[in-house]
Amino acid sequence: MSDLLLSLALILVKLGLIFGVILGMAAYLVLAERKILGRMQLRHGPNRLGPFGLIQPMADVIKLITKEDFMPDQADKWLFLFAPGLTALTALLSFVVVPFAPPLTIFGRELPMVVCDLNIGLLYFLGISSLGVYGVVIGGWASNSKYSLLGAMRSIGQLLSYELAMGLALIPVVLSAKSFSLTDVVMSQADWPNLLKHPVAFLIFLVSIAAESKRTPFDMPEAENEIVGGFHTEYSGMRFGLFFVGEYINLVIIGSMLTVLFLGGWHGPLLPPIVWFAIKVLFVAFCFIWARGTMPRLRYDQLLHLGWKVLIPLALLNLLVTAAVLLAIG
Amino acid sequence: MGLWRDIKGTLQPFWVTLGYLFKKPATIQYPEEKRTPPPRYRARIVLTRDPDGNERCVACHLCSAACPVDCISMQAAETEDGRRYAAWFRINFTRCIFCGFCAEACPTMAIQMTPDYEICDRDPLNLLHEKQDLLIDGCGKDEEYNFYRHSGIGVVNPRGGNADETPPVDPKALVP
Amino acid sequence: MASILFYILAFVLLAATLLCVTCRNPVHAVIYLVKGFFALALMFYLLGAPLIAAWEVIVYVGAIMVLFLFIIMVLELAPREQPQGPGWKRWVPGLMLAAAVIFCSLLIIFQDPSAASGNPAHFVGPRAFGEALFGRFGLAVEVVSFQLLFAAVGAYYLGRYQPREQDKEETS
Ligand code: SF4
Ligand code: SF4
Numbered sequence: 001m002s003d004l005l006l007s008l009a010l011i012l013v014k015l016g017l018i019f020g021v022i023l024g025m026a027a028y029l030v031l032a033e034r035k036i037l038g039r040m041q042l043r044h045g046p047n048r049l050g051p052f053g054l055i056q057p058m059a060d061v062i063k064l065i066t067k068e069d070f071m072p073d074q075a076d077k078w079l080f081l082f083a084p085g086l087t088a089l090t091a092l093l094s095f096v097v098v099p100f101a102p103p104l105t106i107f108g109r110e111l112p113m114v115v116c117d118l119n120i121g122l123l124y125f126l127g128i129s130s131l132g133v134y135g136v137v138i139g140g141w142a143s144n145s146k147y148s149l150l151g152a153m154r155s156i157g158q159l160l161s162y163e164l165a166m167g168l169a170l171i172p173v174v175l176s177a178k179s180f181s182l183t184d185v186v187m188s189q190a191d192w193p194n195l196l197k198h199p200v201a202f203l204i205f206l207v208s209i210a211a212e213s214k215r216t217p218f219d220m221p222e223a224e225n226e227i228v229g230g231f232h233t234e235y236s237g238m239r240f241g242l243f244f245v246g247e248y249i250n251l252v253i254i255g256s257m258l259t260v261l262f263l264g265g266w267h268g269p270l271l272p273p274i275v276w277f278a279i280k281v282l283f284v285a286f287c288f289i290w291a292r293g294t295m296p297r298l299r300y301d302q303l304l305h306l307g308w309k310v311l312i313p314l315a316l317l318n319l320l321v322t323a324a325v326l327l328a329i330g
Numbered sequence: 331m332g333l334w335r336d337i338k339g340t341l342q343p344f345w346v347t348l349g350y351l352f353k354k355p356a357t358i359q360y361p362e363e364k365r366t367p368p369p370r371y372r373a374r375i376v377l378t379r380d381p382d383g384n385e386r387c388v389a390c391h392l393c394s395a396a397c398p399v400d401c402i403s404m405q406a407a408e409t410e411d412g413r414r415y416a417a418w419f420r421i422n423f424t425r426c427i428f429c430g431f432c433a434e435a436c437p438t439m440a441i442q443m444t445p446d447y448e449i450c451d452r453d454p455l456n457l458l459h460e461k462q463d464l465l466i467d468g469c470g471k472d473e474e475y476n477f478y479r480h481s482g483i484g485v486v487n488p489r490g491g492n493a494d495e496t497p498p499v500d501p502k503a504l505v506p
Numbered sequence: 507m508a509s510i511l512f513y514i515l516a517f518v519l520l521a522a523t524l525l526c527v528t529c530r531n532p533v534h535a536v537i538y539l540v541k542g543f544f545a546l547a548l549m550f551y552l553l554g555a556p557l558i559a560a561w562e563v564i565v566y567v568g569a570i571m572v573l574f575l576f577i578i579m580v581l582e583l584a585p586r587e588q589p590q591g592p593g594w595k596r597w598v599p600g601l602m603l604a605a606a607v608i609f610c611s612l613l614i615i616f617q618d619p620s621a622a623s624g625n626p627a628h629f630v631g632p633r634a635f636g637e638a639l640f641g642r643f644g645l646a647v648e649v650v651s652f653q654l655l656f657a658a659v660g661a662y663y664l665g666r667y668q669p670r671e672q673d674k675e676e677t678s
Contacts, residue, residue: 040347042356078600079533120632123560130568134540137575141533149579156576163569180632294347295340 018095026248027057033248033289040293064241072144072234079142084235084242087135091249094128097121098256099183101266101274121182122174125257126167129212133159135246136214136221140231151230154300155221158211161307162218166208168315169201172322173261186265193264200318202262204311209254211303214247216292220300255284371445372430375421377461378442378470385465386440386477389416393432393441401425402432413478419461424454438477442470511610512552518606519545525600532578536571538600543567544607557635 031046031053038045046053071080133155140152174180176197177188185194195202211218222230232243259265259280266273268280298306358365367373380386389406401424407417433443451457469475479496522542529535547562639647 036351039355040350042350042353044355044357044359076533079537120556120560123557123564127560127563127568130564130572133568133572137572137579138533138537141575141579153576153579156572156579159572160569160576167564290344290347294343 019092022092022095022249022252023245025252026245027061029248029251029285030060030244031056032285033292036286036289037293040290061241064238064244067237069237069239070234074144075234076142076144079138080234081239083135083139083142084239084246085135086138087132087246088242088249090128090132090135091246091253094125094132094253095249095256097124097182098253098260099186099265100256100277101272103183120180122170122180122185122261125182126170129253130159130163132212132246132250135243136231139235139243140221143231143234145234147227147229147233148231150227151221151223151233154223154227155214155231157300158214158218158220158303161304162208162211162311165204165307165311165315166212168312168319169204169208170261171319172198172201175322175326182260186260186267189264190267193267194262195264198262198318198322200314201322204315204318205262206258207306207311209257210288210291211307213250213254213288215251215288217295217298218303219297220303223297251285251288252281254288255281258284367445367447369445370443371447372428372433372443373447374444374449375423375426375432375459375464376442376444376466376470377419377440377464378466378468380438380476380478381469381474382476383467385415386438387416387419387436388414388438388440388477389419390414390437392435392437396431396435397426398429398431399425399427416461419464421459421464423449423457423459439470439472439475444470512549514606515545515549515552515610518542518603518610519549522603525603533575534600536574536578538603539574540567540571541600541603541607543571545610548607548610555635557632 034056035045035047035053046056049055049059071077136155137152140148140150140155143149173185173194176194177185179185179188189197214221220230222232227233232240235243256277259277263280263284265280266277268276271279378386387404389404391404391406394400394402394404401422402420403422404419405417406414408414428443430443432441436442449457519542522538522545526535526538526542529538543562543566547559547567550556550559550562
């Protein structure tokens with residue numbers, strides 16, 4: 001019994017720690033994004049509150065909480081209230097399966113550095129990430145506004161075009177790890193990261209996960225200058241804040257998934273594993289911010305074209321070749 | 331060939347933005363650093379005095395008529411010797427768009443624009459500037475010009491014919 | 507324990523699908539159906555097939571229901587005006603079903619912490635699943651996949667560009 005309690009307590013502690021770290025990271029990613037984008041556009045970004053604007057996230061939170069929580073007339077009340085929470089929640093839930101360091105030994109028992117090492121962790125990630133679209137779609141539909149509806153429809157179209165390619169790009173990784181568990185995937189990259197073993201799969205996954213994050217090259221669902229913010233046009237105050245935080249939590253998740261699946265997870269010379277993990281995640285996040293400062297937005301049909309006519313055939317071909325090679329070398 | 335061009339076109343911008351990341355921002359950090367506006371910058375409006383130290387404004391309402399947002403109002407009055415002046419003169423700076431039409435319309439060069447651009451206030455009522463707020467001790471941009479020297483007060487002789495007066499200004503000669 | 511959970515989930519599944527077919531608002535119907543699928547996924551998990559549970563969520567909830575939502579939005583099937591009456595009453599069944607699903611999943615985790623790592627009593631791993639699918643039932647899988655291929659060809663045939671009749675007449 002005490003064994004059970006101990007393991008439960010450990011799970012809860014890990015959950016709390018990860019929750020805090022992720023929320024903090026999300027808040028400071030917002031600041032980092034504003035600073036980096038600013039510098040790329042020869043501006044300073046926020047720099048008034050505290051040194052280098054470090055207190056800015058708190059100011060944003062205070063602003064969002066004290067703002068009026070507006071709901072449009074004729075909106076579908078419950079769905080409208082519930083959608084932003086769903087977005088933030090699904091984003092947070094994905095982190096459950098991410099292993100961020102090798103198992104640790106405390107109190108004479110092995111403690112995996114992951115909230116829950118599901119043996120189908122990869123499938124869990126895929127499932128939760130496809131649930132993320134529900135928050136967007138339901139929020140957009142429930143707002144009873146044209147722009148929101150357009151944003152919701154765009155996000156569905158986007159999901160349809162990238163999701164298959166994303167799943168197909170992950171199969172080579174599973175083939176070489178011989179397991180769906182993310183810990184095993186990282187273990188299998190002790191010698192070479194998957195980036196070098198499966199470069200094509202990496203590229204396909206990169207494009208599809210960028211589409212999943214709804215960030216700049218693929219931010220059609222929110223496209224401020226066409227549909228006024230898309231699905232969150234009608235949201236204000238902390239509900240908008242939840243959508244917003246969800247987006248940045250997603251950025252952390254994406255960084256972690258890319259790290260775990262392709263960049264070798266916690267493996268790296270000299271530094272302790274968890275530091276390597278953090279460095280890789282932050283580097284990926286920086287690259288996404290960098291892409292936002294660089295690339296224009298794609299058009300809706302261009303993404304569908306890219307997804308169905310380029311990425312999926314390429315992913316299938318890559319899968320075939322990888323499977324054949326793995327079979328040949330045993 | 332097209333594919334190569336596409337790849338280059340996708341990757342090159344990343345290099346460019348990375349370069350910009352390490353450049354010095356062009357922002358001027360306003361309250362600490364200030365830009366010196368050019369001398370003809372159009373900001374705070376002042377009422378100037380002529381070289382003798384009298385008010386230049388003759389309350390002719392031309393500025394008020396020229397103003398596109400109707401933010402100048404005044405009350406005309408006259409002294410014993412027939413010289414006109416503004417009993418009160420008010421500019422509503424919450425409405426002024428700093429177009430400079432008033433300064434252009436003024437025949438006496440009384441109303442002038444200055445480069446002092448820090449006029450904001452939390453209370454709009456503080457932005458209603460009365461005559462005492464507007465009037466300055468000085469001639470502003472033209473040190474010499476004195477309207478009554480050219481036009482005379484209580485016209486007896488032809489304009490500029492009195493002892494201390496100069497001939498009327500030739501408007502065409504004013505072209506810079 | 508497992509059988510009680512099974513019956514709760516079965517009830518939730520039936521209630522959700524019933525509400526789905528009787529609900530007037532198509533988006534609400536889709537949400538009920540999604541809840542049903544979650545209950546179904548949990549049932550598969552209870553029966554020792556976590557892989558199928560995951561596919562259930564990925565394929566049905568993550569892709570197919572999203573497609574349904576897309577069609578509903580494109581066709582603007584949602585009723586124009588909201589039905590009258592106290593709003594919360596319409597929401598009681600939905601909230602209760604959601605609460606039941608969440609409660610059951612929490613129970614599964616707490617009742618047996620090893621379940622959190624995906625090892626219920628009789629557990630079918632991905633390998634066994636794949637061997638059964640492509641070994642014993644290989645022929646059936648191929649037949650079904652051919653059907654999908656036909657469907658894809660049919661969709662392509664229906665969706666290919668063809669000038670309409672009157673356009674042809676006008677041009678000729
Ligand atoms: S600057 Fe333009 S708007 Fe302002 S007082 Fe003069 S005429 Fe009016
Ligand atoms: S400021 Fe100039 S234009 Fe305006 S009333 Fe006085 S003299 Fe006339």
